Each structure stands twice: as structure tokens, then as C-alpha cells.
Amino acid sequence: MIAVLKHGVSESQAENLINWIKAQDVDVHLSEGQYQTVIGLIGDTTKIDIDLLASLEIIESVTRISEPFKSANRKFHPDDTVVDINGIKVGGGNFQIIAGPCSIESPEQITEVARAVKEAGATLLRGGAFKPRTSPYDFQGLKGEGLELLLHAKEQTGMPIVTEIMNANHLPMFEHVDVIQVGARNMQNFELLKELGRTKKVILLKRGLANTMKELLMSAEYIMAGGNENIILCERGVRTFETYTRNTLDLAAVPMLKELTHLPVVVDPSHATGLSRLVKPMSLAAAACGADGLMIEVHNNPQKALCDGAQSLTPEQFRDVVSAVNKIRAVVKEL
Ligand code: PEP
Ligand code: MN
Secondary structure: OEEEEOOOOOHHHHHHHHHHHHOOOOEEEEEEOOOOEEEEEEOOOOOOOHHHHHHOOOEEEEEOOOOOOOOOEHHHOOOOOOEEEOOEEEEOOEOEEEEEOOEOOOHHHHHHHHHHHHHHOOOEEEOEOOOOOOOOOOOOOOHHHHHHHHHHHHHHHOOOEEEEOOOHHHHHHHOOOOEEEEOHHHOOOHHHHHHHHOOOOEEEEEOOOOOOHHHHHHHHHHHHHOOOOOEEEEEOOEOOOOOOOOOEOOOOHHHHHHHHEOOOEEEOHHHHHOOHHHHHHHHHHHHHOOOOEEEEEEOOOHHHOOOOHHHOEOHHHHHHHHHHHHHHHHHHHHO
């Protein structure tokens, strides 16, 4: 971090500032020019409040040189992290497809979809039991009963399962869940993130509706700071002025995040577009731009789905997407 002092700052003012910085365990490199004095802050500057520093009367400007995320930063961990979910690897060249319904609705529905997506090439099964719905009058998920049905589908198919947590108090119920999803609406639920940081569970962390990549990485940092490094990031579109699509899929976030972090990045084209017919082209684009996987909503009868039917693929459509994605991946590998 570099702080430039205003012209005319007295020696004692500068000294006070330097003492304040040093008191926070940060070293200082002073460079006094003819017109300007520049202070270089050296060491772990994460505890320095950059806004507070910038607001001081004697400060002209403050620039952060290193990013505020440390554990997630590729600079300190150049190799890709490979997340291992019961032998199914994500990241470092390992690509996985997570598929299943938006929400678990009945024993028949989840087992039928689970079998179909497995046969079509999905390697992980998704399904929401606790649903974060915008309206309190909409279907909220089957909750504990839904989790039981998902665990049963896991037993039947052998597929690891991914499901969303909304309340840290529910963690004991997630004991046999392989991947715990933190949904877009909870990306900055810091108390939940801290709790998940104390576990060793694989966490699928979705980008918030209106969050920057840096904020996503800081949320990952919350989990990592607690000692849990098993994180998969998920780009699921952000809110923009556009209304034809449910969200705007920020595909540039994939290569950008992969430059900034060693964590795997997957793409959810279902929530990103809200339209089943856009899921295939966006899946292909995600595979082409370096994503480590996809998460796709599939329903055995999308028209009757209790949640997100418009963006859900039928098992047949899903099979077609998987085969096209595999072709794209083969081409990308050659490039
Ligand atoms: C979901 O994956 O079911 C979901 C609710 O997604 P998001 O949090 O991205 O809206
Ligand atoms: Mn959904």
C-alpha cells in the first residue's frame, strides 16, 4: 500500500502517521521528494483501514498494491487447487457437471432426475431442500424431508450431492451432504461463511446478485480464514439493466477469477439466463472460456416444476448439452 502525503505536511504530522501505521505491525518506507512525501506500507496491510487512511487530512491519496485476499490469491499459491469430492475432482484440468432440479419435490421426481442426469453424464447431483425464494408465498422447499430424499438419491445412484444451506444451525443435517452450496443471496452472510470455515466440507460459493469479483473472493477468504480451503466458486450471472435474460452472465469473470485465484470456477447458465433455450449456448461458451465445470438445472417435467421451470432442461435436452460440451472441451484442449 502506498500513501502520498499532501504538500506542506509538517514533520511531526508525518511522524504521528508513521507511528500510527507501525502500531498496526506494518513497516514503513519513507521517500521524501522535493514536492511530495510518499509512505510505502510494507507487510500485512490487511488490518489497515484504507478508507480511514485516505480520509485523513494530511493524505493526498492511498493506493492498494496487493489484493486484500491472501489465502485465495494465486500469487501465494500459483498451482490450481483441485477440490476432491469423494474422488471426483474439480479444478486443475478436471471438469465436472453438476445437474438436477432446482428443488427436490417428491421421491419420484428426485430419483427419476438423478438417474437421468447420471446416465447423460452428470457427475454430481444437485437439488434444493431449503429454497431462498423472493416471495414468502412461493414453495420454500421440502427442507429436512427434501434432504432425506436427496440422500436417498445419492445412495441409489452413487452420485455425490450438492445442496444449499441457508442457516448455520442446519449444519448437523448436512453431515452426509458432499458439497454445501452458499447461494447468491447468502454470499455475504459472513456469520454463515465463518461457520462453514470451521468445517472441512466442500463449499460451492455462488457469486451474489450484485457483487464484484473482489467481493466474491473476500467471501471465499472468510471461509479459508477459518481453515477450510475446499471451495469452488460459481459464476451465476449478475443483475444489470437487461431484462430479456434473468441475469447477465459475466463470462469474463471466469478467466479473470482464474488469474486472481487458484480456486476452481464453475458456471451456472440456468440461473444466469433464466431461459432453458439459452443454457446450451452459454454452457458451450463457459466450457470454451476455461470454466472447471457447469451447474445445470434439469427437471423431468419442467412445465410442472415448483421452482425455476422456465430455465430447466429436460433430461433429453441435458444429454444434448453434455455431448456438445464434451466436443467443445476436446477442441479447447487442442488449442
Ligand atoms: C440455486 O442454485 O438453486 C439458486 C437458488 O441459485 P442462486 O443462489 O444462484 O440464485
Ligand atoms: Mn433454481
